[in-house]
Amino acid sequence: MDASPLAWALTLAGIVGLLAFDFVFHVRKAHVPTLREAASWSALYVGIAIAFGVGVMVIGGTTMGTEYFAGYVTEKALSVDNLFVFLIIMTSFAVPRADQQKVLLFGIVFSLIARTGFIFLGAALLNSFAWVFYVFGLILLITAGNMLRPSSSESESSDNIVVRVARRLFPTTSEYDGDRLFTVVDGRRVLTPMLLVMVAIGGTDILFALDSIPAIFGLTQNTFIVFTATAFSLLGLRQLYFLIDGLLDRLVYLGYGLAAILGFIGVKLILHALHENNVPFINDGEHVEVTEISTGLSLVVIIGVLAVTVAASLLSRWGRAQNTIAAARRHAKEYLEVEKTDTAHRERIFAALCAEEAQLKLLPEKYRRRIREEEQLMGLLRRAHDAHAVETARA
Known part of the structure; x- marks a missing residue:
């Protein structure tokens, strides 16, 4: 069942309206959302997405409704994984906490525009060439394999080719000027890091779309x-970032769960491609009799895998250790940045840092080895201790 032009128009108007409301009433004035604010608005956006899905199910039928919810859950899970990279990029650029909302909203809008283009391109290809199902399936299987490869969160780089070109071609400054994209230094108009971080996030959004769009086309x-599930999974992502900021590092097994989901959808796509086969060198261009995976089963598998991986992350000892690691990183940065004249406050921060390091030393050796391999974290801790040693010697 295809949506009518009226349904498309009303849906697009609603999405644009929500984005405009988000900007005018929340992002335009820089501030750090409270936990209550982030939780309330996250719940509201999830509620809107669920209500829309119920409407799809009532008007379009059970099949459409199930496809929507399967796509929404998958895209939402992938968007949470994307938040890890957003966090690394904004940390690399040292984006002020109060200005991170504008960066995130830009990322959401850019991602929605980019993915809309990919959606219509993908739909046109699938309608014209059945072999594209094979390509999408292989993309997901390769992506799933790459997600299983061990890698450090420190390895993600914000210095992508677009940022390097921008820095080479245009005058830039390392200092922020509020949330302005341009500022004036020594009489010259220059780019601020705020514009560069938006460019970095925009570039990563395009890469994310190459994974997420084949995934949802594997479900419907x-x-x-495809468009509405993708759009509603992105709406509310800004609030979700501030809500689960402290839990991001703790979801240590989320990558494995997402790899399993993408691999599962990849297999589903390959099976569908075989069923619709018209490629001459496969079964002489004839359809292959295979068992296809239903959307209902897909939804059950997706929710089940996410539930298991999130629960395992929250209950694991390494997952709990991530909270301590994040706290130690935060206190080390705070100690290096706080005014040196506030001696008492600096000592309280350093005491908290030492307590967190003591907890980390109680972990099994395999976990301590992982921590020692995070060079940026270890360098940060060393700088904090060196600074404290200097302060103590002066006293």
Whole structure:
């Protein structure tokens, strides 16, 4: 069942309205959202997405509704994984906490525009060439394999090619000027890091789209469902970032769960490609009799895998250790940045840092080895201790 032009128009108007409301009433004035604010608005956006899905199910039928919810859950899970990279990029650029909302909203809008283009391109390809299902399936299987490879969160780089070109071609400054994209230094108009971090996030959004769009097309080929599930998974992502900021590092097994989901959808796509086969060198261009995976089963598998991986992350000893690691990183940075004249406050921060390091030393050796391999973290801790040693010697 295809959506009518009226349904498309109303949906687009609603999405644009929500983005405009978000900017005018929350992002335009720089501030750090409270936990209550982030939780309330996150719940509201999830509620809107669920209500929309119920409406799809009532008007379009159970199949459309199931496809929407399967796509929404998958895209939402992938968007949470994307928040890890956003966090690394904003940390690399030292984006002030109060200005991170504007960066995130830009990322959401850019991602929505980029993915919309990929959605219509993907739909056109699938309608014209059945072999594209094979390509999408292979992309997901390769992506799933790459997600299983061990890598450090420190390895993600914000210095992508677009940022390097911008720095080479245009005058830039390392200092922020509020949330301005341009500022004046020594009489010259220059780019601020705020513009560069938006460029970095925009570049990563394009890479994310190459994974997420094949994933949702593996669950449904209805363009309206693909678009709305993707759009509603992105709405509220800004609030979710501030809500689960402290939990991001703790979801240590989320990558494995997402790899399993993408691999599962990849297999589903390959099976569908075989069923619709018209490639001459496969079964002489004839359809292959295979068992296809239903959307209902896909939804159950997706929710089940996410539930298991999130629960395992929250209950694991390494997952709990991530909270301590994040706190130690935060206190080390705070100690290096706080005014040196406030001796009492600096000592309280350093005492908290030492207590967290003591907790980390109680971990099994395999976990301590992982921590020692994070060079940026270890360098940060060393600088904090060196600074404290200097202060103590002066006293």
